[in-house]
Amino acid sequence: MTAGLTLAGLTIGYRGRRPVTIASDLTAEAQVGRLTTLIGPNGAGKSTLLRTVCGLERPLSGSALLADGTDVTRMRPARLARRIATVGTQIVDPGRLTAREVVELGRTPYLGATGRLGAHDRLRVDWALEAVRAAALADRPFHDLSDGEAQRVLAARALAQDPELLVLDEPTSHLDAPSRVEFLDLLSTLAREQRLTVLVSSHELELAMRLSDAIWLLAPGGVMHTGTPLDVASSGAVSAAFDRGRLRFDPDRFVFEVKDGSSQRPAVEPPPAG
Numbered sequence: 001m002t003a004g005l006t007l008a009g010l011t012i013g014y015r016g017r018r019p020v021t022i023a024s025d026l027t028a029e030a031q032v033g034r035l036t037t038l039i040g041p042n043g044a045g046k047s048t049l050l051r052t053v054c055g056l057e058r059p060l061s062g063s064a065l066l067a068d069g070t071d072v073t074r075m076r077p078a079r080l081a082r083r084i085a086t087v088g089t090q091i092v093d094p095g096r097l098t099a100r101e102v103v104e105l106g107r108t109p110y111l112g113a114t115g116r117l118g119a120h121d122r123l124r125v126d127w128a129l130e131a132v133r134a135a136a137l138a139d140r141p142f143h144d145l146s147d148g149e150a151q152r153v154l155a156a157r158a159l160a161q162d163p164e165l166l167v168l169d170e171p172t173s174h175l176d177a178p179s180r181v182e183f184l185d186l187l188s189t190l191a192r193e194q195r196l197t198v199l200v201s202s203h204e205l206e207l208a209m210r211l212s213d214a215i216w217l218l219a220p221g222g223v224m225h226t227g228t229p230l231d232v233a234s235s236g237a238v239s240a241a242f243d244r245g246r247l248r249f250d251p252d253r254f255v256f257e258v259k260d261g262s263s264q265r266p267a268v269e270p271p272p273a274g
C-alpha cells in the first residue's frame with residue numbers, strides 16, 4: 001500500500017495573540033485508494049487538522065506529506081489546487097450559478113489565460129456530476145438546491161479538480177439517513193476506483209466505523225489513534241473518547257448502547273427503608 005498522506009510530527013493549532021496548541025506531534029498515514037475517516041468529540045481539532053493538511057492553516061511544526069514526499073505545508077496555492085481538493089462545512093453561496101457552473105469552478109486550476117473550459121474540462125465536469133449522482137441537478141440554480149443536494153454538488157466540484165487527495169469536513173451532515181450510507185459508500189468506491197486518498201471527518205461514528213477502510217481518532221488532549229475500525233474499536237480508544245453516562249460503545253457491533261444499569265439492580269427490590 002502507498003501512503004497518499006503522511007503526518008510527520010505534525011503539531012496543529014493557532015498562532016494569534018494567544019497561541020494555542022490543539023494536538024502535538026501527530027503521526028499517521030492515509031492510504032491511496034482508501035477511505036480514511038477522522039472521528040473525535042466536538043472540539044477535538046478535526047477541522048483544524050483537515051484545514052492544516054489542505055494547506056489552509058499553517059501547522060505549528062512538522063509536516064504533512066503527499067505520496068511523492070511533497071510537504072503540503074510548504075506548497076504554493078496554485079500547486080495545492082491541482083493536488084488537493086477540499087469541501088468545508090459551510091454551504092457556500094455562489095450567487096446565481098447553476099450546479100454545473102459550480103462544478104466547473106473545480107477546473108479553475110487547469111484553465112489557461114482565457115479561463116475557457118476545453119473539451120477535456122467539460123468531460124471531467126460531466127464525470128464528476130455523474131460520480132456523485134448529481135447529473136440531474138446540473139441545470140438547477142445552486143441556491144435553489146436543498147442542503148443535501150448542495151453537498152453532493154460541492155463534492156462534484158472537488159472531484160472535478162482531479163485531486164490526488166480529497167478532503168471533506170463532515171460531508172454527510174446535511175444528508176438523510178440512507179443518503180449518508182450511500183455517500184460514504186460512494187466515497188469508498190471512488191477512492192478505490194480512482195486511486196484517490198480520501199480523508200473525511202464525521203460525527204456519524206457508527207457509520208464511519210462500518211464503512212471506512214481506516215479510522216483516525218483524534219481524542220481529547222490531542223492524542224491520535226489510527227488503524228482499521230476494528231483495531232481502533234477493540235483498543236478501547238473509541239469508548240474512552242465517547243462513552244459518557246449510560247452511553248457505551250460496543251466495540252464488537254460498532255454501535256452505541258444505553259446501559260440502563262438494570263443488571264446491577266437486585267432482582268427483587270428491597271423494601272423501602274423505615
Ligand SMILES: Nc1ncnc2c1ncn2[C@@H]1O[C@H](COP(=O)(O)OP(=O)(O)OP(=O)(O)O)[C@@H](O)[C@H]1O
Pocket residue numbers: 014016020022040041042043044045046047048049
Ligand atoms: N481560529 C481559531 N483560533 C483559535 N482557536 C480556534 C480557532 N478555530 C478553532 N479553534 C479552537 O480549536 C479547537 C478545535 O476546533 P475544531 O473546530 O478543529 O474542532 P472539531 O473537532 O472540528 O470540532 P466539532 O466536532 O465541534 O466541529 C476548539 O477548541 C476551537 O475553539
